[in-house]
Amino acid sequence: MINTKKIWMNGEMIDHDNANVHVLSHVMHYGTSFFEGIRAYKTEEGTAIFRLDEHIDRLYNSCKIYRTEIPYTKEEIKKAISDTIKINGIKTAYIRPLVYRGYNSLGVNPSNCPVETMIATWEWGAYLGEEALTQGVDVCVSSWRRLAPNTMPTAAKAGGNYLSSQLIKVEALENGYDEGIALDYSGNVSEGSGENLFVISNGKIYSPQSGSSALIGITRDSVITIARDLGYEVVEETISRESLYTADELFFSGTAAEITPIASVDKIKIGIGKRGPITEKIQEAFFEMTEGKNIKYNSWLTYIK
Numbered sequence: 001m002i003n004t005k006k007i008w009m010n011g012e013m014i015d016h017d018n019a020n021v022h023v024l025s026h027v028m029h030y031g032t033s034f035f036e037g038i039r040a041y042k043t044e045e046g047t048a049i050f051r052l053d054e055h056i057d058r059l060y061n062s063c064k065i066y067r068t069e070i071p072y073t074k075e076e077i078k079k080a081i082s083d084t085i086k087i088n089g090i091k092t093a094y095i096r097p098l099v100y101r102g103y104n105s106l107g108v109n110p111s112n113c114p115v116e117t118m119i120a121t122w123e124w125g126a127y128l129g130e131e132a133l134t135q136g137v138d139v140c141v142s143s144w145r146r147l148a149p150n151t152m153p154t155a156a157k158a159g160g161n162y163l164s165s166q167l168i169k170v171e172a173l174e175n176g177y178d179e180g181i182a183l184d185y186s187g188n189v190s191e192g193s194g195e196n197l198f199v200i201s202n203g204k205i206y207s208p209q210s211g212s213s214a215l216i217g218i219t220r221d222s223v224i225t226i227a228r229d230l231g232y233e234v235v236e237e238t239i240s241r242e243s244l245y246t247a248d249e250l251f252f253s254g255t256a257a258e259i260t261p262i263a264s265v266d267k268i269k270i271g272i273g274k275r276g277p278i279t280e281k282i283q284e285a286f287f288e289m290t291e292g293k294n295i296k297y298n299s300w301l302t303y304i305k
């Protein structure tokens with residue numbers, strides 16, 4: 001169970017045990033939800049939420065794609081997030097705002113069902129394990145492809161999309177891997193089940209371009225900025241499956257996964273088989289930034305007052 005006391009639900013702080021939805025809610029039957037995963041970090045000046053504006057913009061865009069109007073302003077949602085962290089008395093947080101279609105009728109058309117909103121916050125450590133941040137994770141190329149662009153929009157962070165993620169993740173775990181990498185509809189590299197991917201070869205950093213059916217990750221965008229500021233060339237382009245095997249370093253990026261190195265793909269050792277030197281530099285700069293220790297990126301942090 002998730003350890004949190006109060007959950008913000010439709011404008012009110014509700015006790016964890018009472019934050020329930022009806023079984024006939026539209027979201028239960030058709031995956032009608034849009035959400036974000038955001039982290040807040042402990043800094044010397046208190047808790048700071050990482051790239052809050054970008055996450056909130058993506059939440060509103062996910063809803064817009066599905067013609068869903070959130071009945072709150074962005075400012076109200078941002079305040080509710082801060083309030084939820086504060087009321088739970090936590091110093092670091094994983095933040096989960098979720099907009100979903102509630103209970104009215106059960107036709108496929110969601111438009112008669114109320115748009116409901118919840119925000120939960122809790123302390124959540126390294127998503128793929130603390131050790132993975134240095135030792136890396138063992139991954140496979142999934143037999144499941146990512147959604148093709150003319151099927152479901154991958155730019156929307158929608159609950160239903162995560163059935164695809166679950167197929168990738170569960171298959172990987174069943175076969176003894178930590179995570180799976182999915183190819184896109186054309187057979188090129190897309191992303192992990194909940195992470196974007198970076199490939200390092202001959203000192204250059206590559207990431208699949210936006211047409212690869214991957215979510216446009218906010219951590220990915222931060223990594224690209226940080227890597228360029230460190231002097232690396234970053235190229236967004238089509239990445240073939242085999243270039244994973246021959247890479248010098250690979251790593252995942254994501255709000256939950258942060259910067260997680262990849263040690264092997266399909267049992268083929270990548271580089272030195274653990275966190276490589278360029279990944280280490282980027283990871284270091286990333287955590288320095290989230291801890292508020294690099295003023296260059298201070299505009300990415302929203303301090304909770």
Ligand code: PMP
Pocket residue numbers: 037165191192193194195196214215216217218219220253254255256
């Ligand atoms: N891809 C998928 C499928 C994800 O679920 C996530 C996590 N939100 C990411 C990539 C990484 O995105 P972000 O850096 O914005 O968390």
